[in-house]
Amino acid sequence: MVMHKNKRILIGVTGGIAAYKVPHLVRQLKERGAEVRVVMSGSAQEFVTPMTLQAVSGLPVSLNLLDVEAESGMGHIELARWADVVLVAPATANFMAKIASGFADDLLSTLILATEAPLIIAPAMNQQMWQHPATQENLSILESRGVKVLGPADGLQACGEIGPGRMVEPEIIAQTILSQNTEDESHCDLLSGVNVVVTAGPTWEAIDPVRGITNHSSGKMGYALAAAARHSGANVTLVSGPVHLPTPSGVNKIAVSSAKQMLEAVLGCVSDTEIFIGVAAVADYRPVQTRDQKIKKSGDTMSIELVKNPDILASVAACPEKPFTVGFAAETENILEHARKKRIAKSVDMIAANNVAGREGAFGNQKNAVTLITKDAEIEIALMDKYDLAMEMIRCIKQEYEKTRLLV
Numbered sequence: 314m315v316m317h318k319n320k321r322i323l324i325g326v327t328g329g330i331a332a333y334k335v336p337h338l339v340r341q342l343k344e345r346g347a348e349v350r351v352v353m354s355g356s357a358q359e360f361v362t363p364m365t366l367q368a369v370s371g372l373p374v375s376l377n378l379l380d381v382e383a384e385s386g387m388g389h390i391e392l393a394r395w396a397d398v399v400l401v402a403p404a405t406a407n408f409m410a411k412i413a414s415g416f417a418d419d420l421l422s423t424l425i426l427a428t429e430a431p432l433i434i435a436p437a438m439n440q441q442m443w444q445h446p447a448t449q450e451n452l453s454i455l456e457s458r459g460v461k462v463l464g465p466a467d468g469l470q471a472c473g474e475i476g477p478g479r480m481v482e483p484e485i486i487a488q489t490i491l492s493q494n495t496e497d498e499s500h501c502d503l504l505s506g507v508n509v510v511v512t513a514g515p516t517w518e519a520i521d522p523v524r525g526i527t528n529h530s531s532g533k534m535g536y537a538l539a540a541a542a543r544h545s546g547a548n549v550t551l552v553s554g555p556v557h558l559p560t561p562s563g564v565n566k567i568a569v570s571s572a573k574q575m576l577e578a579v580l581g582c583v584s585d586t587e588i589f590i591g592v593a594a595v596a597d598y599r600p601v602q603t604r605d606q607k608i609k610k611s612g613d614t615m616s617i618e619l620v621k622n623p624d625i626l627a628s629v630a631a632c633p634e635k636p637f638t639v640g641f642a643a644e645t646e647n648i649l650e651h652a653r654k655k656r657i658a659k660s661v662d663m664i665a666a667n668n669v670a671g672r673e674g675a676f677g678n679q680k681n682a683v684t685l686i687t688k689d690a691e692i693e694i695a696l697m698d699k700y701d702l703a704m705e706m707i708r709c710i711k712q713e714y715e716k717t718r719l720l721v
């Protein structure tokens with residue numbers, strides 16, 4: 314497990330409904346070894362109590378700028394110096410406007426002006442508020458100053474609307490922040506300058522404008538592999554189906570929807586690729602016909618005719634100058650046997666056999682375990698955090714990739 318013992322994360326909580334997720338975020342960070350201190354805006358205290366955040370962080374929560382006792386030791390400057398990273402989660406539209414304009418009228422905005430630590434924000438708000446030109450201008454100002462913005466994610470909102478504005482899930486925020494930290498502290502040269510393409514997430518095969526065929530893939534394993542490859546010095550392109558994850562820093566993302574689009578994107582860059590890692594859960598079949606209009610309810614039964622999708626992994630492995638090719642076999646029974654057959658049938662160099670049958674691990678979870686199968690070896694990697702697992706996989710992939718290069 315990668316630990317981050319010296320990582321001091323100052324979380325600023327502002328007054329959005331997603332503040333209820335912050336205790337979970339604090340625990341996620343602490344479980345990975347980070348030290349966490351919390352500063353709350355006045356509005357934030359209406360959504361989650363300082364008592365809860367003090368209990369989960371194990372450290373006093375700071376609330377006021379004009380606090381005679383705290384400021385006897387220049388509390389806001391002490392906090393500004395203490396932090397290795399300042400994370401504002403959730404970041405309200407109001408707070409984004411405030412820091413874009415350089416206001417310093419409460420403890421959090423003041424210490425943000427006073428700190429040298431990098432600033433990361435996880436915006437969360439109603440989708441109209443997010444899309445408002447004022448918020449978008451504030452966002453551009455903040456990004457132009459080097460503020461890292463995580464999300465927001467798309468989906469159903471507390472107000473009942475659907476669209477961009479949900480706070481990125483705490484697990485993802487924690488993983489992103491701490492993997493950046495890993496990049497700072499232990500950036501390695503395992504794959505220095507190597508071009509790597511990773512596919513991730515599910516595909517969406519449209520039936521009509523509102524319905525489609527998809528699956529439970531969260532994209533976490535693929536995104537963790539893209540981040541791990543990047544941290545190992547590779548030039549990484551991530552071809553991703555629809556997921557709610559922030560793009561790992563330094564990674565070039567191509568967003569796609571269907572299996573056909575994913576194949577097109579992959580074939581567009583495969584000739585310059587040295588290592589291809591296919592993690593996406595690509596739909597095996599798609600509707601023969603996608604209707605232009607929403608299908609109306611009529612009879613008691615209905616049928617949708619399906620046609621086989623292209624096999625992306627096999628297509629890459631069949632390229633004349635094929636890259637070192639790694640696939641995933643998500644299986645629910647006879648895991649190793651199916652995975653060995655899949656490796657041979659698709660002519661890939663390595664298969665990660667992945668048990669997705671109801672235990673801890675695989676789809677949607679933060680942890681996973683795999684067995685890597687090559688022509689002459691089977692390497693078991695035990696259940697661990699997906700980012701740590703991805704780093705282990707990158708080490709194994711690098712070794713096997715080097716062997717194939719020696720054979721050339």
Ligand SMILES: Cc1cc2nc3c(=O)[nH]c(=O)nc-3n(C[C@H](O)[C@H](O)[C@H](O)COP(=O)(O)O)c2cc1C
Binds near residue numbers: 327354405
């Ligand atoms: C029930 C409720 C939910 C709210 N949720 C959000 C939200 O998710 N995002 C947001 O930007 N503002 C939200 N607001 C508005 C903010 O609370 C308001 O703009 C406040 O001034 C923010 O203060 P702060 O940025 O200092 O924390 C909400 C207000 C209410 C009453």
